[in-house]
Amino acid sequence: DKLKKDVEVIGASAITEELELDRRKGLEIARKMGFAIPESHEFKTFKEGMNFLKGRKELWVFKPCDNKEFTYVEKFPGELIARMQNDSGDKCEYLLQKKIKGTEISTEVWIGKQGPKSFNHTIESKTLMDADLGQALGSQSSTVWIKSRDGLLTAELTRMANYLSKEGYIGPCDANCIIADKPYFLEWTPRFGYDALYCLLSLVKGKLSDFFTKGFGVDFYDGYAASQRLSIPPYPYGTPKLRTLYAKDVSIMGGLKDYPLFWAQ
Structure with missing residues (x-):
């Protein structure tokens, strides 16, 4: 400026x-401009989000409020609960937005x-x-x-x-x-x-x-x-060490029925 x-x-x-x-600000301005917004709820701990998601059959999207981390889209109901369980006491301001x-x-x-x-x-x-x-x-x-x-x-x-x-x-x-x-x-x-x-x-x-x-x-x-985009390993991780830390032995959650595009291709 x-x-x-x-x-x-x-x-x-x-x-x-x-x-x-600032996702809150972004949504506020979008409403003023006339955009429709998916159902959204704001939380400050993972435990709050887990309680909200219990028993719900629809899919939800995890979005950090500061937009500095990746969003995550559920592939099957309950997936976000499973991912949040290890961090249930952590504070993190985020939105859960209903998947459209x-x-x-x-x-x-x-x-x-x-x-x-x-x-x-x-x-x-x-x-x-x-x-x-x-x-x-x-x-x-x-x-x-x-x-x-x-x-x-x-x-x-x-x-x-x-x-x-x-x-x-x-x-x-x-x-x-x-x-x-x-x-x-x-x-x-x-x-x-x-x-x-x-x-x-x-x-x-x-x-x-x-x-x-x-x-x-x-x-x-x-x-x-x-x-x-063409790439070579360890992309998208910055180093081979990070790739091992984040990607090796990661559990596959759900089943292949939860990945319809895999079967389509």
Whole structure:
């Protein structure tokens, strides 16, 4: 924010950092922008969450309030209770959010000095291996295409763009949602999103630099762009020691019937 007094800054600010890292704040702003929110409950210890989950048949998602740790999506009822049992006395502020069955899709607006300039969609795979198996990552693969200024979530993101513009923000703002009977908001990504950014830039017609120097108001190719992250061990762990510590001899919870995408592939 201090740099903005002298130079144009794209994709970074105190207000957008708060939106992403403070889940309470992010949900509050999403409601004001007109997004539907899945049923959510806040807890301060694992014991509180375990008591809430007992006997429930629906699936729930564990989300730390500070968004500094990975979320976890139950694969079968009771899985989160089993994972919390060893830490039942620990204090940890988090949300339990009811899992919505549907298609997860990100919708992004690029905000110039005069408000929204362009929109795009991303469908993303977040797990290391096929069929939603393996460690959850920020992104394993992405498919991106340009959307029109009409239709899905345009009104909500236009309101968000105008809100951030008043705060002096320039850059991208992405709303990650589950599409079921209607879009349900999950979280904000008001910054460059990896690896979707590379896909988006490959759709730019003309010079790559034009996208940034012309305030994101450029022409794009039709169709879509896709990315696939290639890696070698010990990724996604920083060292072989960490991989052994976190991944070796991990119990497989549930049964293969709880992993329908495994059988589909």
